[in-house]
Amino acid sequence: MKVTLKRINDSKHFRGSNEEGQSLELSGDGNAVGPMQSLLMAAAGCSTIDIVMILEKMRQPLDDIKVEVNGTRQEEIPRVFTEIHLHYICYGDLKENKVKQAIDMSLEKYCSVSLMLAKAAKITSSFKIVNASRDSDS
Amino acid sequence: MKVTLKRINDSKHFRGSNEEGQSLELSGDGNAVGPMQSLLMAAAGCSTIDIVMILEKMRQPLDDIKVEVNGTRQEEIPRVFTEIHLHYICYGDLKENKVKQAIDMSLEKYCSVSLMLAKAAKITSSFKIVNASRDSDS
Numbered sequence: 001m002k003v004t005l006k007r008i009n010d011s012k013h014f015r016g017s018n019e020e021g022q023s024l025e026l027s028g029d030g031n032a033v034g035p036m037q038s039l040l041m042a043a044a045g046c047s048t049i050d051i052v053m054i055l056e057k058m059r060q061p062l063d064d065i066k067v068e069v070n071g072t073r074q075e076e077i078p079r080v081f082t083e084i085h086l087h088y089i090c091y092g093d094l095k096e097n098k099v100k101q102a103i104d105m106s107l108e109k110y111c112s113v114s115l116m117l118a119k120a121a122k123i124t125s126s127f128k129i130v131n132a133s134r135d136s137d138s
Numbered sequence: 139m140k141v142t143l144k145r146i147n148d149s150k151h152f153r154g155s156n157e158e159g160q161s162l163e164l165s166g167d168g169n170a171v172g173p174m175q176s177l178l179m180a181a182a183g184c185s186t187i188d189i190v191m192i193l194e195k196m197r198q199p200l201d202d203i204k205v206e207v208n209g210t211r212q213e214e215i216p217r218v219f220t221e222i223h224l225h226y227i228c229y230g231d232l233k234e235n236k237v238k239q240a241i242d243m244s245l246e247k248y249c250s251v252s253l254m255l256a257k258a259a260k261i262t263s264s265f266k267i268v269n270a271s272r273d274s275d276s
Contacts, residue, residue, distance in 0.1 A: 003175050005182035005205040012187045016179030022171050024162040026179060028187030033160050035184035035251050037141050038176055041154030041164060044143035046173035049150045049166030067143040073250070080250045112211070112218045113173050119257035 036081070039117065040069040044086060046113035050106035051088065051099075060098050063132070064091035071121075081121040086114075088127040099127055174219070177255065178207040182224060184251035188244035189226065189237075198236050201270070202229040209259075219259040224252075226265040237265055 005016045005026075012028035025032035033041070044067040055062045065088065072083040086107075090099050103125055107114050114123055143154045143164075150166035163170035171179070182205040193200045203226065210221040224245075228237050241263055245252050252261055 001175060001178065001209045001211060003171075003178045003182070003207050003209075005179055005186060005207070007186075007203050012190050014179075014183050014186060016171070016176070016183065018171055018175045020168070022165075022169075024164075024171050024176065024179065026162075026183035027160075028183070028190075030158070031160075033141075033154070033156055033162050035180040035187070037139060037156045038154070038162065038180045038183070039251055039254070040139065040141045041143055041162065042173040042176045042180065044141070045152050045154065045164035045166070045176070048143060048145075048152060049173070052145075052150050052166075065145055069141050069143070071139045071141075073139060078248055078250045078253045080254050110216055112216045113177055115216045116177070116218050116258040117254060120254040 036071070036073070036079075039081070040071050040084065042113045043084060043111070043117055043123070044069050047086065047103070047106040047111040048088070050110045051090075051102045054102040054105055055090075055094070055098065058098050058102065060094050060102075061092045062090060062094060065089065081117070083122045083124070084117060086123070086125045088125065089130060090127060091130045091132065093131050094129050096129060099129060103127055174209070174211070174217075177219070178209050178222065180251045181222060181249070181255055181261070182207050185224065185241070185244040185249040186226070188248045189228075189240045192240040192243055193228075193232070193236065196236050196240065198232050198240075199230045200228060200232060203227065219255070221260045221262070222255060224261070224263045226263065227268060228265060229268045229270065231269050232267050234267060237267060241265055 155161040
């Protein structure tokens with residue numbers, strides 16, 4: 001897998017591109033997402049891709065999904081993450097045990113990003129199911 | 139540090155946002171940069187921020203910088219990176235030993251992203267200096 005990074009100002013603002021020409025911006029001066037923030041997004045994105053696929057296979061009707069990610073950084077340099085917490089908010093008429101299973105399968109077995117970061121930081125997770133149809137019935 | 143990830147289609151296309159509202163897109167279906175690609179970009183971005191700052195402090199005139207990143211993935215699941223190679227192309231009338239020192243300082247001491255990934259994969263680097271003014275003189 002190959003990517004490139006180019007500078008798009010005269011300081012610390014960059015564009016990363018993949019071989020298909022898709023890109024994203026990263027910055028060290030507040031003009032775009034920071035690299036450490038992007039790491040948390042990558043962990044959320046990678047695991048959520050798995051979770052969407054696993055819930056599909058389980059025929060669980062996932063209407064939407066959001067993730068809140070908190071990263072705790074070491075005080076000293078290098079300011080690596082010591083802990084990363086992923087909180088998944090899953091929308092739909094979903095079974096709690098299936099959602100838990102999908103999240104656990106991703107974080108323990110499939111998600112390459114989280115499994116790499118888990119070598120350096122403690123990764124924890126939690127989830128909430130929001131069932132709009134059930135709420136409107138009650 | 140807190141970020142959120144939201145789904146922006148009905149499948150595996152996401153937008154990650156930081157608390158300042160800056161965002162980037164990630165996708166598992168080819169519509170945007172993939173999470174594992176973004177990891178390579180984060181390593182390049184994080185270390186290049188350091189390198190720009192260190193070369194500034196060394197009063198080395200860096201006109202531009204690009205990074206080519208290659209990641210080798212494990213064949214089996216989870217398809218984590220086993221090796222990541224960062225190749226820095228530095229433009230300007232730069233001293234080779236200063237560039238090498240800046241890269242080494244970043245990867246060995248400051249760059250939180252690379253130092254985290256180094257717990258899971260072997261990180262290597264190389265660099266090239268392109269001095270346009272010197273080339274045009276010759």
